[in-house]
Amino acid sequence: MTYCVGLLLNEGMVMLSDTRTNAGLDNIATYRKMFQFEEPGERVITIVTAGSLSVTQTTIARLREAADLPDATPETSILLAPTMLKVAEIVGATLADVRREIDQKLSMAQGASATMIVAGQRKGGTMRMFLIYPEGNFIEATEDTPYLQIGEHKYGKPILDRVVKPNTTLADAQKAVLLSMDSTLRSNLSVGMPLDMCVIYRDDCRVGIQRRIEAGDESFRNMSDAWSKALRDGFTQITI
């Protein structure tokens, strides 16, 4: 499995993904699940993925290829598409196509599947974030629900429900997604380090911060320990 989360806030966007993939518990590997499509200052698109690796890798490869083609058009390239809505449509159509093709090869009752979060902004446009379903349809993050999750989303949802609002600062947003991930890592073996985190500042149209957090990362461990301590202290002080 996987856990990825994206926050759409007034100041910008924060995305976080883990890197664990597994085909059975005895076949665990590390794969990047966060992908950047960027023309700095003009356009930035971040995609995080969950689901069958054969589906997500092929989808990302096709999106990259379509954007790199010399005869790329606004209909086919997410780096030329006129709006983020069109970007979501291209990603959705590509994902659905790949999934259908792989499903035919597998001829299983329940075939390969994947979901993605697509976040981005083009110069002069609005910052937007979409969750793309395996069938290619999608939903969008809004003021009311300023975050999207894919994969093992339940363990890390309570902290987001409590602290994330559209006016949350980007510093707090990074803390929130890391603590949300921390809860997931503790409770579910199929989600694992290292982590990839990125921050996109509003109207900046480039990847502002891109950070890989390795298993031994000291600041992450300190944060995780401090959070454990805060929870235990809070727990101790509460009376029923």
Add this chain to the structure above:
Amino acid sequence: MTYCVGLLLNEGMVMLSDTRTNAGLDNIATYRKMFQFEEPGERVITIVTAGSLSVTQTTIARLREAADLPDATPETSILLAPTMLKVAEIVGATLADVRREIDQKLSMAQGASATMIVAGQRKGGTMRMFLIYPEGNFIEATEDTPYLQIGEHKYGKPILDRVVKPNTTLADAQKAVLLSMDSTLRSNLSVGMPLDMCVIYRDDCRVGIQRRIEAGDESFRNMSDAWSKALRDGFTQITI
């Protein structure tokens, strides 16, 4: 859905269940999911249930009937069974029978199903807690994993993973299950108030505390607010 949790600790056992049942989002009702079978001082058995109401109600009714029959035997009555292991076997066999019968009536691909936690002690015996699967097989809580959950268990797992140990006091244990439930209630609509909680003291062989917590319960709301505050304060103090 449902959320039920049971803790097996050195000092005793704590069980908590919600009461929401739904057949579709537009058909929500309140049903007790916690059932006591008790001969105070001699034997106590608490069962909490998750899953299809037709399965759980029929299973509990049959267990009750089998225990009340004048010719009840240690093979059929959970109030006469010589060990808690035998109790788990009777509950498992009854659950599997009921499920099979209802499945035949439904003739659906995915039929009705249910899981249960059975906890108890008989005089002179050991305090034990089992999770019964729909097929009638079961697992048991141990020192290493002193809690069992059924239903919507993921939201409320991180807090249990952090604070529950076999030597946790029963006061802390009640806090822990209530906070675990609080996280679940906030993040999942299919779990709802009121709640049923019970405490069984070791070697007491009776229900020590039985408490229904209604939607407006002041102490639960205070605890929930205090926990929210503790989480927010902890969150604020952490630096990344």
